[in-house]
Amino acid sequence: MKLAPVIYHRANTLKEALHLLSDTPDAMVLAGGQSLMPMLNLRLAAPSHLIDINRLKELDHIREEGDFISMGAMTRQRTIEFSDLVAEKLPLLALAIRHVGHRQTRNRGTLGGSLCNLDPAAELALVACLYDGVMVVDKVEQNRCVPMSEFAMGFMSTALATDELLSAVRLAPWPAGHGYGFHEFARRQGDWAVVSVGVLMTLDASGKIERVAIALGGIASTPLRRPVAEAHLLGRAPKLDLLEAAAAPVDDIDALDDANAPAWYRLQLVRVLTRRALVDAARRAGAPL
């Protein structure tokens, strides 16, 4: 289908974008377009105005800022995929990004676009959750920091107000030598994940789990952390049966359910993928598995 009538605005600076956002009613932000344009092309979305922020160079960066890696919201997924800094400091992100769509969509798709769209299956949302990411949100003359756990509010809905723009994401890298694992189940290469799992892990000098983070995607309306499982693993040696036992409890999850992937299926997959991701993370952290 063709788009419904719409008025296009092009912002050249962040300031301009923020003013446009606050002054223009019924407007949507056009970033990479890989999620929004399909909806516009089907008239599933029909805002009166589009604000194109592709010229906002100030939102396209990957850099160290103190203890964080800061990535601008307009950073192309492709840039993340080929970034040496990400490969070195956020290796799980480097792994997960290759599952996001296809090369051709990663070329224009952005970090911010994916996070603001907040599809339950989005790998980038999972990563932000796993790293306890912080969202930098701007509006005219103001900005605020929102932890991912508060930013992701529900099914495809974020804490952004209509006059706010996500400008950057801050992730705190784990120490050098940490273990990481990422698994997703999809029907075909590049398809939306049915479920996905990310794990970060460090071992102490005696080889016991010192710190661990587990996040699940595609299982609920927003990515989920597993604090009970994480707590259960601390201070224990990462043996196969322990990791399997940590992956097993899923009954507390109110899983998404549809004809393509019923709840029982997602839960079964998530158990398997969590175990696999834990094993990968433990191995990479130096466990003799």
Place this chain on the structure above:
Amino acid sequence: MTHPPQIIGRRARRQEDAALLQGAGRFVDDIPMPGALHAAFVRSPLAHARLGAIDIDAALALPGVVACYTPSAMASLLTQPRLPIAFPQGQLGPEAMPFVLPAAETCYVGEALVMIVAHSRSIAEDAVALVEIDYEELPALIDCREALDPQSPLACLADPIQLFKRFKVAYGDAAQAFKDAHTVVTVDLRQHRGAAHPIEGRGILVNPDQATGTLTVWASTQMSHELAHTLCKMLGLPETRVRVIAPDVGGAFGSKYLVYPEDVAVAAAAHVLKRPVKWIEDRREHFLSAIQEREQYWSVEAAVDSQGKLLGVRGQMVHDQGAFAPHSINVPYNSATSLPGPYILPAYELDVAVARTNKVPVIPIRGAGYPQGCFAMERLMDRVAHALKIDRGEVRLRNYIPRDRMPYPTPMVNRAGAPITYDSGDYAYCHETALAEADLPGFRQRQAQARSRGQYLGIGFAAAVKGTGRGPFESGTVRVSHDGRVSVFTGALAMGQGLATALGQICAQGLGVEIEDVDVICGDTSFVSLGMGGFASRQTVTAGSSVHLAALAVRDKAIKVAAAMLDEQPANLTIEKGLIHVPGKDGAGVPLADVAMRLRGLPGYAFPEGADAGLEATFHFRVDQLAYSNAFHVCEVDVDIETGFIRLTRYIAMHDSGKLINPMMVEGQIHGGIVHGIGNAMFEHMRYDEYGQPTTTTLADYLLPTATDIPNIEVLLHESPSPVNPLGVKGAGESGVLPVASSIASAIEDALAAYGVRIDEVPITPLCLLELINKANVR
């Protein structure tokens, strides 16, 4: 006479490619037509409803809108409101055909109800959103099996039948066969709906040329002549005033083998508005209104003796035909008669119910119902093997029709009433050759090693037979021009299969010219008066034979005329590279161009003695018998038993498509057919909810195989020439589809033998597999 160089059989590069590779193809949406208006349709949002008042005022008032056609407005432009029947009189009633725009009742989600014509597609769609229609929702019949229940709702009140037809294919004494059986095996199978999804959707551009008074139509179609014929009939125009041209067609696979309501509506509007109008289907429309196929439920059993030899098969099949049956019962009839496949089957009885449902109508998609029949038979054969503890390959070898019994008359007739006789083929040879290539013993070793590592590999195989070259005829004209260029005209149509190259090779070989000297024009009704089009893997057989005979006729004629010019005996002459000469004798020779000039005639000058005018010939090769190609596929899989994920790790396809005109193109057809088969087997599921709402309406929901889902396909070729046409060829466009689902199902069952998993449904998805594994684990 020397033998001309072998052009038939050559892996010639295609003449179609140069333009396509450089973006210079001319698909229907590429045809320049300044001032063309654009059509869009209001489509039914309900599976079944009575239609009440239609308000188009707001739509008409939108700037840029030129016209809005409600069903009654459209009917006033047509000689009849329904499309004319496209099957033999009496087979089904005229109510099996859809309306162009229905006035009283809509019978499936997506059915076109109102047409808007505007200056742009965008504006037309804006207007579509402004049309208001009163719907009175009616109960819908969605599950075709419910059509057998007299209490279930009627899918179409205007034609209150639950079944389009109920028929039986039967021969031999099935009852006795089952009495005598040593063992009986049963399968209950389900195959889901799917669609063709060529990457280019449907499209039509109609230009009412005021200068010539001709309606010129470019259509992404598989049937130019049928389209022209239907438009003439529906618009009340004589044949000489409608011309249909098939431009480059971006794939079809059956979805363009129909004259659709949209085609007629657009032509009617163009004709009355005296403006060019075009409609280009978008992907969503293809999901909602382009024909679909595949959905059938089978419950069949096989009776065998102690050696696994077939005594008989019997059962029932319910076929989901959708809301209309524009091609009558072709698909279920093909499915029913294709079940016996390559086997000797002494008795057969299949009761078929063709159910009317509130879904998109069904006509053949690549494979044309044969994949379903093949799936049923091959699943039965695997069960027989399992029940009798005989190797799956051995049980098939015991049942194949042997080569020395060809041509083999089966006791069935095709829908034209002619006996289904397999013309040639060596099924056992293909089976054994492909399995040898697969190295079964080596696989078993790898399988055992993998199991010890917790990995589940499996191997499966299946055989299939496909009827090809459907008649009654196809047209072929070969004409030599005064400049020596050779033109081939045919009613056959190209849709990506390289038809022009194939016909060019046939003509070049038959006539004695180079491929580069031949121009092939397909599917333009102004060049040939009769034609049938591209479907049922028919065109190399039918058009190829016509072109072959025409080329030979032109050759003979040219040699006779040249013989008189050279004062030679015709028997001493040959044609090479367009030159008629005595082989080995340098110097004297007559170019074809000169003969063509002579046969053009010059008033007052002597005309070549005994010859008719013109260096051309036309044939409509008549054939009622099909040429039967066969295939044997072997598939290896790797199954993840924790997630149900299925990976295809190896695929061997042995095909016999008779004499091959261009083996490179045949391999391409086999690759493509197999990937369609993989789509059917693992990915494609056109879903409807219980209200008849389609729920998979984008290519993100309806999955087509991609390059990372397909292993390398190893193609092995065998040629059993067909005796039913002069070239000995058989069609190759569809046979790749047939054995895929069974090969994969068989391989998965082999991988999961320890779990006793049975695959009875396609597509086989990880979800289905995990369900089966979980059930087996519980047991």
Place this chain on the structure above:
Amino acid sequence: MSTSLSRIAVRVEINGRQYDQEVEHRQTLADFLRENLSLTGTHVGCEQGVCGSCTVLVDGISARACLMLAAQADSTKITTVEGLACDGALHPIQQAFWDKHSLQCGFCTPGILISLVELLQAEAEPTEAQIREVLSGHLCRCTGYQNIVAAALAAAARMREPAR
């Protein structure tokens, strides 16, 4: 204040040629190429960014033309399939497609050629797995992808040969 009926000025370089055009607000890049400039080699197959038929290079990087607005093409350099051949000589990937029978109906072909050109520019020796991964962003309903993979390998080999 512009309305949706007004037009936007766009300056864009396509296949080495500069264009100054006026586009509708809601017009996609794919439709702009096809309708305004008659560059019909770029095809529209799904308008969802899934089939890949509309893939073009924007500033050297592959992108779905159906997922960009024409207005966004301002100040960019675009390469379409019409720009791959050079002075009448086919690009090695086009030549390889012809040799290996890598196209049948040709509708998905332009988008695939663009993606493969991008890959071949970045990778001198792409593996089959890399090629299939790039191709996974394209749907072909005719060829089964097999001969496309063969052509990509052949073109890469040809491009590695020293220039004569």
